[in-house]
Amino acid sequence: MNYSSLSLSDMNKENIPVANTQCTTARVTRARAKALGTSGVLPPLHPVVKVKQEHKQILQPKTKRASSDNKSASTDVAPIVQSKRRAVLKEITNNPFNHSSIKLTDGIRLQISNEVKRCTSKKNDRVMVAVAVAPSVCVSPQGKTTTEALNDESIIDIDSKHKGPQMCSLYATEVYSNLRTAExxxxxxxxxxxxxxxxxxQEMRSILIDWLVEVCEEYGLASETFYLTVALIDHYLSKKNIGKRRLQLVGITSMLIASKYEEISAPRVEEFCFITDSTYTKGEVLEMEQQILDEISFQLSLPTTKKFLRRFLLAAQSSYKAPIIELEYLANYLAELTLIxxxxxxxxxxxxxxxxVFLAKWTLDHDEYPWNGTLEHYTGYKASDLEVTVLALQDLQLNNAAPLHAIRQKYKQQKYKSVATLTSRKPVKLVL
Structure with missing residues (x-):
């Protein structure tokens, strides 16, 4: 049968006047059926099914594509049956509307659709409320719960403005509570x-770390990588006795591990061998990597000063109308000095x-007391708890004649606002 003649015949039959539709056998479209239903005259359904079956029988043996001459005509007929059988709605056993006695009008369908949307909306609202109102019940070092402490007007909620998922504001309190336990x-x-x-x-350790500062700058590694490197070195040296020749090997291997953990694109093993003037082979570095990882049980998420500093600086900046970039650079500079x-x-x-943070605020502004309720709440330390550490830290800050100056040279650069050149005009002991 010619596909084009079949389509034209169907189209001609659809154009038959309404009075003759009782005997038509052509395929009835949805729009056509709706028009006929409105006029009260519908063609019988069974003959339509028979026509479809006849078409199907005719089209089944023809497995090859139609010729190019018949492409335009074949687009008007019913789709060719796929070799893979598809399920239709009436074949689904759990369909609640497949019973022949149930007939849904457009009004009922619209009502059901609105009811489903309303129920779904209520369900989502309940879920959102359950997440939003779940309060944090972590206990601060002062013995107060987070909810109780934030009711104090002197404490600023530093997480309320950060709704981004990467800030994890809902879990920040728990995260830093776990870090305090981990340290x-x-x-x-x-x-x-x-x-x-x-x-x-001790001097050999300091020389190694001072050299690693330059390595970080050379490869553009993040400060988190540097902090983790030093932490890995100290953890390994506190467990294993090594000779002087292998100290640099421990240093570059620790930086290799830290780079893999912190960096998006870590330097290759060969590059770390190169910076030691090929003193160590690739095999030696990989062997030391395995030893260090075994010693820390592959626990690379170590609580470093940098992780706490990020949170404490957020609390310190909350009292200013605009963030002070010098405060961040200066606090990072002072913290890195302690690594050596x-x-x-x-x-x-x-x-x-x-x-x-305490000493950085004091260095930048002598007129304002460097500690407040917000910092005390989020750090867990009173100003009196910091006295010994702050005084030791100020000695490092003022010791410009130190032989190891890689960190000082780093923070004298303009991109760090030359914070290494800043010093306190008054002794910090006056406010402790």
């Missing part, structure tokens, strides 16, 4: 140079971060 768990020996190491001295000094291992990372 106690991962606190290593503060005198391992005497109890564990036989050849390595072995004596600062006795202080917790959170204590060093809070002290860096």
């Amino acid at each position: 106690l768990k991962w606190r290593h020996s503060v005198d391992y140079m005497k109890t564990v190491q036989l050849e390595i001295t 000094e072995y004596s600062f291992l006795k202080f917790l990372p959170s204590l060093i971060a809070a002290s860096a």
Whole structure:
């Protein structure tokens, strides 16, 4: 049968006057059926089904595509049956509307649709309310719950303005509460140079870290990578006795691990071998990598000073109308100075971060007291708790004659607002 003649015949039959529609056998479209239903005259349904079946029988054996001459005509007929059988609505057993005695008018369908939308909207509202009103019940170091503390007018809620999912404002309190617990768990020996190491001295450690500052600058690595590198070095040295020749190997391997964890694109192993003038082979670096990871049980999310500093600076900036970039750079500079000094291992990372914020605020502004209720709440430290650490930190700040000056040179650059050149005009002891 010619497809084009079939289509034209169907089209001619659709144009038959309404009075003759009782005997038509042509396919009735939805629009046509609605028009006929409105006039009260509908063609019988069974003959239409028979026509479709006849067409199907005719089209089934023709598995090849129609010739190019018949392409335009074939588009007007019913679609060719696919080899893969598709399920239709009437074949679904759990369809509530497949019973022949149930007939839905347009009004009933609209009512059901609106009811479904209303129920779905109510369900979503309940879920959103359950998430929004769930309060944090973490206990602060002062013994107050977060909800109770934020009711104090002197404390600014630093998370209320940050609704982005990356800020995790709903979980920030719990995250930093866990970090405070983790810094106690991962606190290593503060005198391992005497109890564990036989050849390595404090000065050797400082020289290594000062050199790693330059490596970070050379490869453009993030400060988080540098902090994690130093943490890995101290954790490994507090457990394993090594010789002087392998100290640099521990340093570059720790930076390799930290880069893989923190950086988007970490330097390759060969690059770390190159910066040591090929003192170590790729095999030695990979072997040391395995040893360090085994020693820390692959727990790379270590609580460093940088993680606390990010949170504490957010609390410090909340009292200003606009963020002060010098405050951030200066606090980071002071915190990085402590990484070189072995004596600062006795202080917790959170204590060093809070002290860096305290001294940075005092350095920039002597007229305002550098501590307030918001900082006390989010750091968990009173000003009196910071006295020893702040005084030791100011000694580092004023010691411009120190032989290791990589960090000072870094923060003397204009991109860091030359904060390394800033000093306090008055001793910080006056406010402690």
